Amino acid sequence: MENVLRPLIVIGSSVALTLAIGWVTDLLLRKADARNSDTPLWELLRRGRIPYQLVLCAAMLRGSYDQAELLEQHHAGIGRTLTLVLIGSAAWLVIRIAAAIVETSYSRYARAHRDVARVRRVRTQVELIMRVVSAIVIVVAAASMLLTFPAMRAAGASLLASAGILGIVAGVAAQSTLSNLFAGLQIAFGDMVRIGDTVVVNEEWGTVEEITLTFLTVRTWDERRITMPVSYFTSNPFENWSRGTPQMTGIVYWHLDHSAPIEAMREKLRDILRQCPAWDGRAYNLVVTDSTPNTIQVRALVTAKDADDIWTVRVAVREEMITWLSAEHPYALPRVNTSEAVLAPNRIPSPDRATLRKAYEFPRTGRG
Secondary structure (H helix, E strand, C coil): CHHHHHHHHHHHHHHHHHHHHHHHHHHHHHHHHHHCCCCCHHHHHHCCHHHHHHHHHHHHHHHHHHHHCCCHHHHHHHHHHHHHHHHHHHHHHHHHHHHHHHHHHHHHHHHHCCCHHHHHHHHHHHHHHHHHHHHHHHHHHHHHHHHCCHHHHHHHHHHHHCHHHHHHHHHHHCHHHHHHHHHHHHHHHHCCCCCCCEEEECCEEEEEEEECCCEEEEEECCCCEEEEECHHHHHCCCEECCCCCCCEEEEEEEEECCCCCHHHHHHHHHHHHHCCCCEEEEEEEEEEEEECCCCEEEEEEEEECCHHHHHHHHHHHHHHHHHHHHHHCHHHCCCCCCCCCCCCCCCCCCCCHHHHHHHHCCCCCCCC
16 A cells, blocks of 8 residues: 555655645736736746746656655666756746846837837847857757766767867858858847848848848738848848838839929929828928920929838829829820921921812803
8 A cells, every 4th residue: 555655645745736836936926917017027937837837846756756666667767757857847947037037128128218220129139149048058958968868978078079070070061050140140239130120132122020040031011021041131232221210211203294283293292291191291392303305204202200101101192193183184194296296487387288279279160
């Protein structure tokens, strides 16, 4: 009977104590979150309750397994398995805690600063730093798991002795990966491109959606995703419309007849912009920039606070101006001239065929 009760008591008490401690900890975190609603730290820490309970349970079972006297012939294997679970869950918990602290720091910074460019830069740096921290924790946890095996500890000396040669070989083999890695760090701390920036890459317009240590994702206006290595942005030119200030100036062109009412178009442009919420009110202008034998080129300049709004302003101005010209000034639209040409001064027009026929026709009499 003792052989059955002892394992049940040891394992049951470990699990019950783990659940009790986890419940109390979660209750305290919820109360702290209710008292400090201005910070998301406590709510983010609650996301780590699963790895937290795994750490507690694995640690208690690892420490009390000897008293359970269960499956003693597999004592070493079970002990090593519990150790591996403990190391893995501890690494998981460290990553969750680090993510909570980093996300809380970023949210406080974003609330304290109104500069969108600086907030985007910090967001990019925070995400890349979090990826580096996660990678380091995972590597350390994996190495710790491997060192629990006696064969790996025995091979450690030989691995360290050949570390120089292996480092050279790995550097040559992973040259492209390492270049992308350093390019990602350069982008993060060099403020070259940030998450949320509007960029034009390979004649594709889009928004930077994700930046990792090796690749960068651009979401285009038609919801496509372009994934490129980060080394491309450190070695090739590209347009960053959000660099500095996101304010932009847009251009709208019309090809119209020479008789187009330019002054009336200026007044209409002003009225259109006043009714357009995307216009930021900084500036506008309308001038004739070119002329051809058949048309003139009219250019309107408009402003907006960012790339999205400048697109909205441009399409609204183009559409409403064409609608107004079609309804109020249809003569201003380009057309093919089919009327008679205006003669030069002091030039006698040549008689047409009907006039010549009448001039040389004899009058007819009634004689038969």
